[in-house]
Amino acid sequence: MADDSWRLPSTVQELAAAVEEPPTRYLIPEEDRLGGHLASAEMPDPVPVIDLFRVSGSHGAAEAEQEAAKLRSALHSWGFFLVTNHGMETSLMDAMAPASRAFFQLPLEGKQDHSILKDGKHWRLEGYGNDDVNAQDQILDWSDRLQLRVEPQDERNLACWPKQPESFRDLLHEYTVSCGRIKDGILRAMARLLELDEDDCLIDELGDRGSTYARFNYYPPCPRPDLVLGIRPHCDVGVLTLLLMDRDVAGLQVLRDGTWYGVPPVGHGYGLLVNIGVSLEIMTNGIFRSPVHRAVTNSEQERISLAMFYAADLEKEIEPMAQLLDEKQPARYKRVKCRDLLAAHREYFARRERVVESLKIQ
Numbered sequence: 001m002a003d004d005s006w007r008l009p010s011t012v013q014e015l016a017a018a019v020e021e022p023p024t025r026y027l028i029p030e031e032d033r034l035g036g037h038l039a040s041a042e043m044p045d046p047v048p049v050i051d052l053f054r055v056s057g058s059h060g061a062a063e064a065e066q067e068a069a070k071l072r073s074a075l076h077s078w079g080f081f082l083v084t085n086h087g088m089e090t091s092l093m094d095a096m097a098p099a100s101r102a103f104f105q106l107p108l109e110g111k112q113d114h115s116i117l118k119d120g121k122h123w124r125l126e127g128y129g130n131d132d133v134n135a136q137d138q139i140l141d142w143s144d145r146l147q148l149r150v151e152p153q154d155e156r157n158l159a160c161w162p163k164q165p166e167s168f169r170d171l172l173h174e175y176t177v178s179c180g181r182i183k184d185g186i187l188r189a190m191a192r193l194l195e196l197d198e199d200d201c202l203i204d205e206l207g208d209r210g211s212t213y214a215r216f217n218y219y220p221p222c223p224r225p226d227l228v229l230g231i232r233p234h235c236d237v238g239v240l241t242l243l244l245m246d247r248d249v250a251g252l253q254v255l256r257d258g259t260w261y262g263v264p265p266v267g268h269g270y271g272l273l274v275n276i277g278v279s280l281e282i283m284t285n286g287i288f289r290s291p292v293h294r295a296v297t298n299s300e301q302e303r304i305s306l307a308m309f310y311a312a313d314l315e316k317e318i319e320p321m322a323q324l325l326d327e328k329q330p331a332r333y334k335r336v337k338c339r340d341l342l343a344a345h346r347e348y349f350a351r352r353e354r355v356v357e358s359l360k361i362q
């Protein structure tokens with residue numbers, strides 16, 4: 001029988017503990033290693049920060065207007081921003097991040113109980129592990145992940161949810177509820193920016209049964225950070241992503257005009273970064289663009305991030321919103337069912353390509 005063990009790489013955490021050099025299948029293509037390293041430029045200005053309370057109008061119309069102008073500028077320049085005054089208790093962020101770390105620190109067997117491989121073989125969307133490996137020459141990322149579908153709540157597959165640390169499940173539930181409110185606040189502010197008919201227009205675009213995936217990314221230290229990527233260049237595929245950044249360790253980079261810029265940790269507490277996804281790019285007919293980003297590793301410290309991906313109802317079709325179209329602004333993206341978009345995104349991601357290119361109307 002053919003040896004297809006290449007389909008089932010060990011976790012990067014195990015690998016990192018065992019090797020002095022990353023194996024060939026983790027080495028990124030030459031053209032991505034320009035200059036011999038993955039260094040990035042410093043952002044010309046600090047990461048834009050949006051005060052969610054102000055932009056919602058709770059301080060009055062004038063302040064909301066000012067904050068909305070900042071949001072517009074952040075969306076047009078970078079496609080991402082930090083959100084503050086978002087209503088999530090600091091104590092929740094302070095507890096969620098260490099609980100994620102504690103999960104990755106469990107012995108392998110404890111984590112494998114929640115493996116992303118059903119019966120040890122068949123890759124699925126939820127659980128602990130890596131990407132689906134479907135080609136022998138696929139270049140792998142230097143990270144392990146725990147991916148869980150947290151919404152709709154009645155579709156949670158709790159068998160994939162860690163029982164250790166003990167606080168994990170309750171924390172993730174609370175975190176999900178809190179992030180859901182923040183996501184709604186952001187989508188309302190964006191709807192106002194776009195002058196849509198109703199503040200809830202973008203929220204409604206997700207449908208009644210929008211899907212939320214929580215993805216915990218774990219990047220072990222790498223002896224050759226100049227040769228691998230923690231996560232390859234990509235756009236997130238959902239409507240938007242809320243990324244809980246590592247408090248201390250940098251790694252996220254964003255591409256703008258051909259230059260990679262490093263996104264520094266906020267320096268105090270945990271930063272919550274909002275990232276536009278491909279689904280929102282389509283819905284807004286390209287008014288908001290999804291930024292290409294990646295994560296690099298380093299040789300000394302592990303790094304953790306937690307991404308909440310908000311996607312529409314899987315059965316819903318995504319297309320440019322009629323309100324944003326007219327003769328001068330015809331649809332620039334094809335209509336696509338959310339489920340198909342997510343599946344296509346995984347295929348493109350594996351090939352290091354971007355799904356959004358295939359959806360543009362030429």
Ligand SMILES: O=C(O)CCC(=O)C(=O)O
Binds near residue numbers: 236251304
């Ligand atoms: O770890 C990071 O900073 C980025 C993670 C990311 O881009 C993702 O999970 O989609």
Ligand SMILES: [Fe+2]
Binds near residue numbers: 234235236293
């Ligand atoms: Fe991402």
